[in-house]
Amino acid sequence: MTELLNTLYVQTPGTSLHLDGNAIRVYHPDQTGRTLIPLARIDHLVLFTGTTITDDLLLRCADDTRSVSWLTGAGRFRARVTGPTLGNxxxxxxxxxxxxxxxxxxxxxxxxxxxxxxxxxxxxxxxxxxxxxxxxxxxxxxxxxxxxxxxxxxxxxxxxxxxxxxxxxxxxxxxxxxxxxxxxxxxxxxxxxxxxxxxxxxxxxxxxxxxxxxxxxxxxxxxxxxxxxxxxxxxxxxxxxxxxxxxxxxxxxxxxxxxxxxxxxxxxxxxxxxxxxxxxxxxxxxxxxxxxxxxxxxxxxxxxxxxxxxxxxxxxxxxxxxxxxxxxxxxxxxxxxxxxxx
Structure with a gap:
């Protein structure tokens, strides 16, 4: 997992992202401790194959127009969720x-x-x-x-x-x-x-x-x-x-x-x-x-x-x-x- 320039990259297989109040809770069964990342710091999430995001966090991101993208391990684009379409x-x-x-x-x-x-x-x-x-x-x-x-x-x-x-x-x-x-x-x-x-x-x-x-x-x-x-x-x-x-x-x-x-x-x-x-x-x-x-x-x-x-x-x-x-x-x-x- 790497957080840089307001983008959260999640690449370790088995990692799951959860909504915890106004923060993202990062969970991996092999890692101890509790990792919380304030949503205010993140405007884009990039998930690689083998990582997951819960429905409540995904919907919160959509409501906030915070985009979520899924990529393969080779970096090939798979899908993107952005919420309601904006623009003129x-x-x-x-x-x-x-x-x-x-x-x-x-x-x-x-x-x-x-x-x-x-x-x-x-x-x-x-x-x-x-x-x-x-x-x-x-x-x-x-x-x-x-x-x-x-x-x-x-x-x-x-x-x-x-x-x-x-x-x-x-x-x-x-x-x-x-x-x-x-x-x-x-x-x-x-x-x-x-x-x-x-x-x-x-x-x-x-x-x-x-x-x-x-x-x-x-x-x-x-x-x-x-x-x-x-x-x-x-x-x-x-x-x-x-x-x-x-x-x-x-x-x-x-x-x-x-x-x-x-x-x-x-x-x-x-x-x-x-x-x-x-x-x-x-x-x-x-x-x-x-x-x-x-x-x-x-x-x-x-x-x-x-x-x-x-x-x-x-x-x-x-x-x-x-x-x-x-x-x-x-x-x-x-x-x-x-x-x-x-």
Whole structure:
């Protein structure tokens, strides 16, 4: 169990959460003593597989608009409870109208993908500055390739073409994973998702799960519909807009943290990961706690924001971008401007 930045992470199997007055009582059969956490300190609970929450506490959280999310041990999102839907219906109406307009949908989708590709280039260029020789040359060459993908994206005439440009850029980017984390114990090379097949891909998937929870919550706080997006296909139960808005954050907030953890040897790929019969690789409970602490520390870091021309803490970036998207949908901004750094 880790409480950081008003989010309570509960990951130890067998742990149960109970309502005790105006506090959360944490119980585990193997632990002695009584742990109480005032509800006033917590605005979001994240529960991993094997942990439970009682109905009375869940309903209290819903009444207080305190969100509760469930994730698998690998960090994959499973469910979320937030209570009554909040927000301005006029904003959601504008959001849905934009989704029905091919021109506006394409404009927003291109901006989000451009932000992702731009920030991916920054990850590669920063990594190149910290190395030399062939590895440096490959990272810089790939960064230049991504610059050309931005030109391809600018010429996209449909969302499908924009997604095609994004897919090509993602393939180029993940091809150099072994040069971003040179220890061969971490990765077999390339991105594997379902399931993640090596420790680095496992770490990336877990951090994407954390990022998805943060972005989903930011959209709901602003009053946007997380399920009506512009880039990912609309399907029942799929938070398309949350997945859309994640894209520009992935390289710098998730990928870079994963590479840092691996290269600084904060985890051991041989002992901090478990290989499952399905071929999936997952974090051990101890390693998951280490990653959660690293994730929360990273959320306190300030990042430059090109549009606002000021530094913004990482934890607030999804909220800032959700607000900028809302302003565009209300026609207060002529376009959606993704978060980028130079």
């Amino acid at each position: 219906p006029l904003l959601r109406q504008a959001q849905h109208r934009a989704a029905d307009s091919p021109d506006r949908q394409l404009s927003i989708a291109r901006s989000m993908i451009a932000g992702k590709i731009h920030n991916s280039r920054q990850v590669l260029l920063r990594a190149a500055r910290d190395t030399a020789g062939t590895r440096q040359d490959i990272l810089r060459q790939t960064a230049e390739t991504l610059a050309r993908r931005l030109h391809l994206l600018a010429n996209a005439l449909s969302v499908d073409e924009a997604m095609g440009a994004e897919g090509i850029a993602a393939r180029d980017y993940f091809t150099v994973l072994p040069h971003l984390v040179p220890d061969p114990a971490w990765t077999r090379g390339g991105r594997t998702k379902r399931p993640p097949a090596d420790p680095l891909n496992c770490l990336l998937s877990f951090l994407y799960g954390m990022l998805r929870v943060a972005v989903h919550g930011a959209l709901e706080q602003i009053g946007l519909d997380p399920y009506c997006g512009y880039l990912h296909a609309l399907r029942p139960g799929k938070p398309a807009l949350a997945l859309d808005l994640m894209e520009e954050f992935r390289p710098l907030l998730a990928d870079r943290l994963a590479y840092t953890i691996a290269n600084r040897r904060e985890l051991d790929p041989a002992t901090d990961f478990e290989a499952l019969p399905t071929g999936a690789v997952r974090l051990t409970d101890t390693a998951r706690r280490t990653v959660l602490n690293a994730w929360q520390r990273s959320r306190q870091r300030d990042w430059p924001h090109a549009t606002l021309e000021r530094n913004i803490p990482a934890a607030l970036l999804p909220l800032v971008q959700a607000r900028l998207l809302a302003r565009h949908l209300r026609d207060d901004l002529d376009s959606y401007r993704p978060w980028t750094v130079n």
